[in-house]
Amino acid sequence: xxxxxxxxxxxxxxxxxxxxxxxxxxxxxxxxxxxxxxxxxxxxxxxxxxxxxxxxxxxxxxxxxxxxxxxxxxxxxxxxxxxxxxxxxxxxxxxxxxxxxxxxxxxxxxxxxxxxxxxxxxxxxxxxxxxxxxxxxxxxxxxxxxxxxxxxxxxxxxxxxxxxxxxxxxxxxxxxxxxxxxxxxxxxxxxxxxxxxxxxxxxxxxxxxxxxxxxxxxxxxxxxxxxxxxxxxxxxxxxxxxxxxxxxxxxxxxxxxxxxxxxxxxxxxxxxxxxxxxxxxxxxxxxxxxxxxxxxxxxxxx
Numbered sequence: 001x002x003x004x005x006x007x008x009x010x011x012x013x014x015x016x017x018x019x020x021x022x023x024x025x026x027x028x029x030x031x032x033x034x035x036x037x038x039x040x041x042x043x044x045x046x047x048x049x050x051x052x053x054x055x056x057x058x059x060x061x062x063x064x065x066x067x068x069x070x071x072x073x074x075x076x077x078x079x080x081x082x083x084x085x086x087x088x089x090x091x092x093x094x095x096x097x098x099x100x101x102x103x104x105x106x107x108x109x110x111x112x113x114x115x116x117x118x119x120x121x122x123x124x125x126x127x128x129x130x131x132x133x134x135x136x137x138x139x140x141x142x143x144x145x146x147x148x149x150x151x152x153x154x155x156x157x158x159x160x161x162x163x164x165x166x167x168x169x170x171x172x173x174x175x176x177x178x179x180x181x182x183x184x185x186x187x188x189x190x191x192x193x194x195x196x197x198x199x200x201x202x203x204x205x206x207x208x209x210x211x212x213x214x215x216x217x218x219x220x221x222x223x224x225x226x227x228x229x230x231x232x233x234x235x236x237x238x239x240x241x242x243x244x245x246x247x248x249x250x251x252x253x254x255x256x257x258x259x260x261x262x263x264x265x266x267x268x269x270x271x272x273x274x275x276x277x278x279x280x281x282x283x284x285x286x287x288x289x290x291x292x293x294x295x296x297x298x299x300x301x302x
Contacts, residue, residue, distance in 0.1 A: 012060035015042040017244040018263040024240040025232035046111025065118040068292035079227040080208030083267035088192020089116030093169040108170035110155035119191040201278040
């Protein structure tokens with residue numbers, strides 16, 4: 001039990017291999033955290049986005065799409081990004097179809113605040129009549145005001161729902177990108193590939209944010225420790241991967257290693273100038289499409 005002098009920092013992240021890998025050192029006491037104690041809460045990314053709207057967690061993984069609604073409470077950390085570098089969220093379907101076909105069917109999506117949904121909206125050209133305030137429902141919601149029909153269901157239920165014939169197409173994130181073919185599903189489009197062809201930039205999917213009211217000293221310590229945790233896992237890959245396997249659905253070690261490598265890498269240590277440009281471009285495109293209410297300038301914790 002931490003002493004009274006310790007400050008507890010609650011960290012929210014997804015129960016998937018890449019986030020588990022990233023936070024391995026913090027979760028298992030592999031690095032000295034000084035006066036800070038990190039407590040981890042694992043929830044799907046859309047739930048974390050919604051909790052961040054309320055400022056519930058000191059540190060959280062969030063979708064880059066969600067940043068437009070969070071910057072009054074949170075600052076973006078330079079470490080912890082998930083970057084789709086010529087890959088990313090995918091639309092998959094029960095039978096072969098084209099992008100044009102997507103406007104005539106209902107698509108299962110993992111949440112309206114996910115970057116995956118933002119990219120899908122930019123692809124299909126839909127724009128809100130009024131910016132979302134508050135955003136659309138977390139689960140069970142249906143929508144038609146974006147130029148296509150969709151229904152929100154938990155991300156890990158999308159592929160089983162498609163396989164069961166409940167939807168004709170779904171927007172998949174996380175490890176489903178590597179396992180969807182096991183269910184006989186067909187790729188319609190990889191949104192990371194589409195974005196890179198459109199902009200010449202990688203698709204920034206998610207990042208870590210820190211609550212502004214923690215104060216500058218604590219924020220700087222959190223920034224340093226999260227980067228150290230990521231670096232520790234990259235330096236002790238096999239140990240961190242063994243831990244991450246606890247969250248690897250339908251993946252053996254080799255496939256989990258491949259997935260972790262896609263989303264925990266040099267981009268994750270620091271966005272760098274190109275990664276920062278990618279965030280700015282994505283939010284600019286979202287604003288011009290009417291998906292977010294005003295132009296956004298994202299400042300990173302330095």
